[in-house]
Amino acid sequence: xxxxxxxxxxxxxxxxxxxxxxxxxxxxxxxxxxxxxxxxxxxxxxxxxxxxxxxxxxxxxxxxxxxxxxxxxxxxxxxxxxxxxxxxxxxxxxxxxxxxxxxxxxxxxxxxxxxxxxxxxxxxxxxxxxxxxxxxxxxxxxxxxxxxxxxxxxxxxxxxxxxxxxxxxxxxxxxxxxxxxxxxxxxxxxxxxxxxxxxxxxxxxxxxx
Numbered sequence: 001x002x003x004x005x006x007x008x009x010x011x012x013x014x015x016x017x018x019x020x021x022x023x024x025x026x027x028x029x030x031x032x033x034x035x036x037x038x039x040x041x042x043x044x045x046x047x048x049x050x051x052x053x054x055x056x057x058x059x060x061x062x063x064x065x066x067x068x069x070x071x072x073x074x075x076x077x078x079x080x081x082x083x084x085x086x087x088x089x090x091x092x093x094x095x096x097x098x099x100x101x102x103x104x105x106x107x108x109x110x111x112x113x114x115x116x117x118x119x120x121x122x123x124x125x126x127x128x129x130x131x132x133x134x135x136x137x138x139x140x141x142x143x144x145x146x147x148x149x150x151x152x153x154x155x156x157x158x159x160x161x162x163x164x165x166x167x168x169x170x171x172x173x174x175x176x177x178x179x180x181x182x183x184x185x186x187x188x189x190x191x192x193x194x195x196x197x198x199x200x201x202x203x204x205x206x207x208x209x
Contacts, residue, residue, distance in 0.1 A: 010200050017047030024050045032203045033061035033175070036068030038136065038182055041090055049075045056176060061202040063195070064178035066137050070100045072168065072178040073141055076154050081145075090139055101142035103164075107135035107180075113161050114181065120157040121169050121177060125198045133166075133181035140180050141165045175202035 012035075015027065021044060028034065034055040042048040048067075052075040055062035064072040070088060077086040077099045089098040111134045116123035123129065146165050149155050157177065158167030170176035177195065186193040 010203050015051070017042045017044035017051070020044070020047035020050045024054050028054050028060075031060070032206045033063070033199070035199070036062070036064040036071060036178075037184070038066035038068065040067050040137070040139075041088065042067060042071065045071070045074070045088070045091065049078070053079060056170065056173065059174050061175035061199060061206060062173075062177070063175075063199040065182050065184060066135070066180060069168070069178040069180045070137075070139060070141075072176075073145075074099055077145065080152075080154070081148055088139065097144065098142055099145055100139050103138055103140050106138045108138060110135050112181075114158045114166055115161070116158045116167075117156055120155075121175075122157040122167055122195070125194050127194075133179070133183065134185045135181050137180060174206070175199065 013031075020027065024047075028051060034051055036048060036052060048071045052062065052064065052068075052072050054060070056075070062072070074086045074088060077083040083099060087095040087098040088100040089095055089102055090100070092098065111132055113130055114133050115130050116126060116128075146156075149165070149168065153171040153173075154168060155171060156165050156167070157169040158179070160166050166181060167177070167179040169178075175198070177199070179195070183193040183195045186196070
């Protein structure tokens with residue numbers, strides 16, 4: 001996404017994941033940030049991971065929602081946690097130890113309470129301790145990997161009422177946030193979402209540097 005002048009405005013351009021299979025830096029260098037939007041599955045998993053890695057390593061603002069949340073975790077598992085071949089169960093239903101696994105209960109067209117972690121960027125963005133958000137997904141972070149965020153820069157930013165991880169953020173990065181819920185759905189009721197507004201504001205800050 002490209003930041004523009006005005007009241008936190010921006011221009012966007014959709015890039016097909018298949019065009020990012022090689023070094024994505026040439027394509028993405030002109031963008032101030034990356035939004036990995038909901039889709040299941042992406043046409044190219046490797047292309048999606050390459051875009052996320054570029055944003056993470058170059059300090060560009062990153063927002064991942066639904067599928068973007070899942071792939072942000074896959075990218076980090078591979079690059080930082082040392083998982084050689086992080087698996088998404090939607091693509092490999094027989095995987096023994098997937099990073100992204102089927103949810104205990106499907107969240108297709110569901111809504112629920114999100115409880116923000118104290119001191120998190122998300123808590124600061126929302127200005128409240130809890131919020132109700134909407135989902136359209138069936139996969140999330142496997143419980144066998146959630147403990148890895150107890151320490152280290154990638155940490156839990158929000159959980160649902162049952163304590164399951166529903167949002168993550170990366171400490172030390174200008175803006176790296178991913179949510180299993182879909183804040184963009186607020187546009188369906190003509191409401192500006194605080195997380196989307198914060199992401200766009202971060203784009204404008206980068207553009208001004």
